[in-house]
Amino acid sequence: TRTSRPQRILKAVQRKATVGDPQSVITAIDHFCRHREWAMNVGDEKGSILDSVVSEVSPVTVLELGTYCGYSTVRIARLLPPGACVITLEFNPDYAAIARQVIKWSGLEDKVQLVEGASGDWIPWMKEHFGVQAFDLVFLDHWKERYLPDTKLLEECGLIQKGTVLLADNVICPGTPDYLEYVRNSPRYNSHYYRSHLEYTKAEDGLEKSVFLGY
Ligand SMILES: Nc1ncnc2c1ncn2[C@@H]1O[C@H](/C=C/CNC(=O)c2cc([N+](=O)[O-])cc(O)c2O)[C@@H](O)[C@H]1O
Ligand SMILES: [Mg+2]
Numbered sequence: 001t002r003t004s005r006p007q008r009i010l011k012a013v014q015r016k017a018t019v020g021d022p023q024s025v026i027t028a029i030d031h032f033c034r035h036r037e038w039a040m041n042v043g044d045e046k047g048s049i050l051d052s053v054v055s056e057v058s059p060v061t062v063l064e065l066g067t068y069c070g071y072s073t074v075r076i077a078r079l080l081p082p083g084a085c086v087i088t089l090e091f092n093p094d095y096a097a098i099a100r101q102v103i104k105w106s107g108l109e110d111k112v113q114l115v116e117g118a119s120g121d122w123i124p125w126m127k128e129h130f131g132v133q134a135f136d137l138v139f140l141d142h143w144k145e146r147y148l149p150d151t152k153l154l155e156e157c158g159l160i161q162k163g164t165v166l167l168a169d170n171v172i173c174p175g176t177p178d179y180l181e182y183v184r185n186s187p188r189y190n191s192h193y194y195r196s197h198l199e200y201t202k203a204e205d206g207l208e209k210s211v212f213l214g215y
Pocket of ligand 1: 173
């Protein structure tokens with residue numbers, strides 16, 4: 001049977017990127033997705049906004065929802081100082097297997113904890129299982145209708161505290177209207193929209209950064 005798109009993305013990394021060089025992994029995926037096959041990575045344009053937010057927050061613990069092939073996991077992990085880590089949740093076992101290899105190729109496995117499972121099942125266990133107090137940064141890039149319920153679940157579990165930054169992909173395309181309405185109207189969040197484009201296209205999309213102000 002034909003290979004899957006994530007398998008073809010991994011092949012492009014293995015052919016074009018240098019082991020232990022995260023930037024070459026990022027470049028290889030962006031080149032493949034721009035010139036061969038589109039895929040739902042955050043991409044280079046929104047990726048540099050992600051980079052600037054990660055650098056600004058300089059987080060110790062990051063949560064990523066929706067690993068897919070690990071492209072944004074590598075983007076985030078490459079900017080983390082020693083001792084910091086990103087926990088990334090992915091419930092599709094095939095995607096998780098590809099992501100593990102992409103993350104390994106980039107040499108960042110020590111900064112990444114890939115958890116194979118659904119956000120709704122795992123978020124309530126984060127404190128107990130990973131010893132997380134609260135997340136400094138949460139990157140939302142999974143099913144768009146899960147952004148709001150998972151944000152509320154993170155609040156309920158005390159995993160979002162004063163200063164926690166939520167960064168959401170695709171708030172315009174495909175769009176997350178209920179999430180946007182919530183973070184933009186809640187007195188407990190300070191929200192900012194970074195206008196950009198849907199990965200590898202000219203369509204509008206953007207990232208919404210929301211800082212939790214505390215209760
Ligand atoms: N509750 C959950 N727990 C764990 N993993 C979960 C999950 N829900 C989804 N996932 C995983 O997260 C990824 C889904 C991303 C949806 N993005 C998208 O649908 C998407 C679409 C476009 N687009 O259509 O242009 C552009 C984009 O940048 C996009 O992120 C997949 O790898 C999926 O297996
Ligand atoms: Mg996305």
